Amino acid sequence: MFGTTEIFLSDKAFMSIILSSVEVYKNECHGALLGFQTQGRIIVEYAIPFQSAKRKFAEVTPNWRRELKVIEVLPKLIHLQKLGYFHSHPQFGEKRGFAQLSETDKKYMQEGEIEMIVAINDAKKTAPWTETKNKLSGTLGKYHLTVAGFYKKKKDSKITQYRILCPYATGFDYAFEQ
Ligand SMILES: [Zn+2]
Numbered sequence: 001m002f003g004t005t006e007i008f009l010s011d012k013a014f015m016s017i018i019l020s021s022v023e024v025y026k027n028e029c030h031g032a033l034l035g036f037q038t039q040g041r042i043i044v045e046y047a048i049p050f051q052s053a054k055r056k057f058a059e060v061t062p063n064w065r066r067e068l069k070v071i072e073v074l075p076k077l078i079h080l081q082k083l084g085y086f087h088s089h090p091q092f093g094e095k096r097g098f099a100q101l102s103e104t105d106k107k108y109m110q111e112g113e114i115e116m117i118v119a120i121n122d123a124k125k126t127a128p129w130t131e132t133k134n135k136l137s138g139t140l141g142k143y144h145l146t147v148a149g150f151y152k153k154k155k156d157s158k159i160t161q162y163r164i165l166c167p168y169a170t171g172f173d174y175a176f177e178q
Contacts, residue, residue, distance in 0.1 A: 004163070007114060007149040008043045009136075010035075011168035016047035021088040021118045022143055030087040032071040033114065034080040042114060042151070042162070047086055048074070084113035084151075091121040099135055099148035101159065112154040114162070119146040129169040136164045 009017075013033070020029040031049040035042065048071065071082050087105075089097035099119040101109070109115050121144050129138030137146040149162045 005040050005042060005151065007116075007162045007164045008041050009147075009164060009166040009169070010043070010045050011166075013044040013047040014166050014169050016049060017086050017116065017118055017147065018140060018145060020047075020049035021090075021120045021145060022140060024088075025120055025143065026090045026092065028088050028090060029118075030085065032074075032085055033083040033116065034071070034075060034078070035083050036081055037083070042083060044083060044114075044116075045080055046078075082113075084110070084115050086116035086118065088118040088120050096121045099137075099146040101150055106152075106159060109150070109152045109159065111152050111157055114149055114151045116147060116149045116164075119148075120144070129166075129171070131164070131166075131170055134161050134163045136166055136169055138169065 013035070016031070020031060023029065029049055031047050033044050033047055035045040037043070074080075075082050089099065089102075091097050097119040099117045101115065101117060105115060105117070123139045123142050123144035125139075127137070127139045127144065129136065135146050135148045137144070139145070147164060147166075149164050150159050151162055152159050
């Protein structure tokens with residue numbers, strides 16, 4: 001699949017991202033993504049949630065990225081690379097969260113890094129985890145979550161949405177489908 005890149009989410013990374021989004025709902029959760037890259041694939045091995053004493057909306061205070069000092073040392077210890085960050089977009093009152101980058105998100109993304117957005121909303125009904133339109137979505141308890149991944153190119157700073165593969169969540173390996 002030349003020219004396309006996919007984000008592969010490990011079971012550990014998926015659980016961290018989903019559980020930290022649920023845990024702080026209706027606040028936003030933030031964290032770092034660690035893993036490695038191969039031809040056409042960005043493999044997210046770990047998602048490290050950022051434990052903040054004061055959780056705010058990232059749109060207001062996007063500086064949380066700088067507060068993640070642990071990510072400077074962690075990749076050296078476990079031989080993984082910092083791939084980027086994740087954060088959630090929770091429902092706020094009647095306003096539902098969307099798995100899209102805000103203008104602030106786009107601005108603060110670093111070149112050569114990915115950003116994963118988790119939209120978390122009150123679930124209207126139970127839904128199995130599926131992959132639709134490059135996004136991963138499903139329910140966990142009374143929450144509906146949608147995960148999307150974006151990448152900012154080094155060359156021209158253009159942002160592209162990448163498909164997310166998570167066999168753990170969807171219950172099958174896409175590789176077997178082809
Ligand atoms: Zn955001």
